[in-house]
Amino acid sequence: MQSKAPTSGKVRLRRARTDIREALLESALVEFGAKGFDGASTRAIARRAEAHQPQINYHFESKAALWTAAVDYLFGLLREALQGVIPAELTGVDVPRLAAAFADAIRRFVRFAAEHPELNQIMVHEGTAASDRLTWMTQTHVKPFFDGIRPAWQVLRNVGVAAPIDNEILYYVLVGAASLPYVNAPEVRLLTGRDPSSPQWIEAHADGLVAILLPGLTASP
Amino acid sequence: MQSKAPTSGKVRLRRARTDIREALLESALVEFGAKGFDGASTRAIARRAEAHQPQINYHFESKAALWTAAVDYLFGLLREALQGVIPAELTGVDVPRLAAAFADAIRRFVRFAAEHPELNQIMVHEGTAASDRLTWMTQTHVKPFFDGIRPAWQVLRNVGVAAPIDNEILYYVLVGAASLPYVNAPEVRLLTGRDPSSPQWIEAHADGLVAILLPGLTASP
DNA sequence: GATCGCTATTATCGTTTGATAATAAGAGTA
DNA sequence: TACTCTTATTATCAAACGATAATAGCGATC
Numbered sequence: 001m002q003s004k005a006p007t008s009g010k011v012r013l014r015r016a017r018t019d020i021r022e023a024l025l026e027s028a029l030v031e032f033g034a035k036g037f038d039g040a041s042t043r044a045i046a047r048r049a050e051a052h053q054p055q056i057n058y059h060f061e062s063k064a065a066l067w068t069a070a071v072d073y074l075f076g077l078l079r080e081a082l083q084g085v086i087p088a089e090l091t092g093v094d095v096p097r098l099a100a101a102f103a104d105a106i107r108r109f110v111r112f113a114a115e116h117p118e119l120n121q122i123m124v125h126e127g128t129a130a131s132d133r134l135t136w137m138t139q140t141h142v143k144p145f146f147d148g149i150r151p152a153w154q155v156l157r158n159v160g161v162a163a164p165i166d167n168e169i170l171y172y173v174l175v176g177a178a179s180l181p182y183v184n185a186p187e188v189r190l191l192t193g194r195d196p197s198s199p200q201w202i203e204a205h206a207d208g209l210v211a212i213l214l215p216g217l218t219a220s221p
Numbered sequence: 222m223q224s225k226a227p228t229s230g231k232v233r234l235r236r237a238r239t240d241i242r243e244a245l246l247e248s249a250l251v252e253f254g255a256k257g258f259d260g261a262s263t264r265a266i267a268r269r270a271e272a273h274q275p276q277i278n279y280h281f282e283s284k285a286a287l288w289t290a291a292v293d294y295l296f297g298l299l300r301e302a303l304q305g306v307i308p309a310e311l312t313g314v315d316v317p318r319l320a321a322a323f324a325d326a327i328r329r330f331v332r333f334a335a336e337h338p339e340l341n342q343i344m345v346h347e348g349t350a351a352s353d354r355l356t357w358m359t360q361t362h363v364k365p366f367f368d369g370i371r372p373a374w375q376v377l378r379n380v381g382v383a384a385p386i387d388n389e390i391l392y393y394v395l396v397g398a399a400s401l402p403y404v405n406a407p408e409v410r411l412l413t414g415r416d417p418s419s420p421q422w423i424e425a426h427a428d429g430l431v432a433i434l435l436p437g438l439t440a441s442p
Numbered sequence: 443g444a445t446c447g448c449t450a451t452t453a454t455c456g457t458t459t460g461a462t463a464a465t466a467a468g469a470g471t472a
Numbered sequence: 473t474a475c476t477c478t479t480a481t482t483a484t485c486a487a488a489c490g491a492t493a494a495t496a497g498c499g500a501t502c
Contacts, residue, residue, distance in 0.1 A: 001284030012230075012466095014478090017267065020480095035257075039257055039260055053460085055481090057462075058480090059463060059479090063461090121349045123405070123408075127406075128342045128405060129256060134408060140411055142408070165429035165433070169402065169425060171412075172401045172402040173426075176397035176400065177394040178394060178396030183345060186349065187347075187348035191392075204390060205390050208386035211384060212384045212434065234450085235448090235498055235499085238449085261489060264489080264490095273452085274453080275450085278490080283490080300446060439466090
């Protein structure tokens with residue numbers, strides 16, 4: 001008759017619907033980010049949230065529904081972090097202001113990637129193979145994000161402030177260069193001994209990306 | 222009494238040890254790259270190679286041993302593709318020659334990432350969580366690669382040819398920016414409608430990376 | 443053409459997976 | 473205190489997993 005409580009011990013903890021849902025969501029993000037959709041088990045997700053495995057199907061419809069809810073939640077945070085940085089309407093915006101806004105967006109994206117590595121981990125896990133999840137995520141969340149930065153980059157490239165790289169290629173250069181140290185943070189620690197989540201790394205990283213992607217920003221004001 | 226032959230039909234195909242091993246290796250690379258270690262099943266790997274699932278344990282020790290052999294094989298190809306491009310001994314090498322060599326290495330790496338997306342797919346899958354596989358891969362294969370480019374970048378950075386980015390950070394900026402379109406090729410096709418494996422994309426991508434990472438190469442000769 | 447070594451094929455094992463049903467128990471209300 | 477709604481817990485299912493044993497059949501050698 002041993003205790004079967006999730007983690008610490010024996011108490012039966014009862015949480016409000018919103019609390020247990022949020023705990024499961026954040027646990028799911030960590031597990032899906034680290035192991036991928038197939039590699040992450042609902043039992044591990046529940047254990048991390050100090051819950052039992054059937055609670056996932058009780059509070060969410062299925063493992064897939066939990067994944068969708070977690071991705072929705074995380075892209076919501078990304079939209080918050082980038083909201084209003086790059087102007088939606090570009091006609092009449094002067095170039096120095098737009099260049100500064102784009103640099104700010106790059107810095108915010110780097111900081112977000114460092115603070116929430118799960119987002120890019122999940123994206124890179126899913127992006128390696130076609131699936132319903134990838135189609136949904138691309139259309140629902142990635143496309144608006146992509147369409148938001150493309151016109152601004154085009155303007156900056158036309159006036160020579162931005163590096164000479166195509167719209168579509170730039171998007172992947174930017175995302176890849178901005179996210180990999182945090183997506184693969186365990187490898188970074190093994191390979192370099194440094195901690196990519198430290199403020200020193202993050203700010204140096206952001207500075208470097210702005211310097212190479214917007215060479216005309218510091219050169220000719 | 223239906224046929225149980227792996228794929229096409231009914232013939233019992235018997236292959237030489239080297240042939241079936243190579244078929245399983247290449248199938249394993251595709252599956253591990255697309256689904257990750259846990260997500261890839263030995264049955265799917267065998268099916269792609271037109272073999273039966275127990276042949277994996279017959280020709281390799283285990284699923285883990287197959288993974289190790291596949292990664293060994295792929296890093297061998299990478300070493301071939303980059304062999305001798307960046308000089309091992311830097312004392313006495315003049316800067317323009319070293320800069321051109323580094324640019325060549327970048328272009329070769331981009332082309333390799335496009336031709337063998339499985340390498341970076343596997344690296345990014347494994348790098349998201351600590352594991353024995355990650356430790357082995359980092360020490361055995363990634364470290365030598367990392368140590369090979371670090372001194373050259375330091376020299377180019379000191380003379381102002383390379384972008385002002387730290388050694389460790391640059392490594393992840395370079396790898397991330399060079400590999401993401403091919404790692405996430407399914408997403409690229411959904412998002413942009415373009416094919417990242419086309420020569421147009423690959424060469425434009427390589428040109429762009431050289432331009433932003435070695436701004437002093439074209440500017441001041 | 444009989445023998446022998448090697449690969450192919452089938453069958454099956456014990457685990458783990460996501461999911462569901464059934465029961466227990468906390469918390470607010472009357 | 474009794475009732476009721478909601479969440480927690482346990483038990484269990486079918487399917488898929490990696491792995492192994494046992495048998496079948498090809499192909500070279502004598």
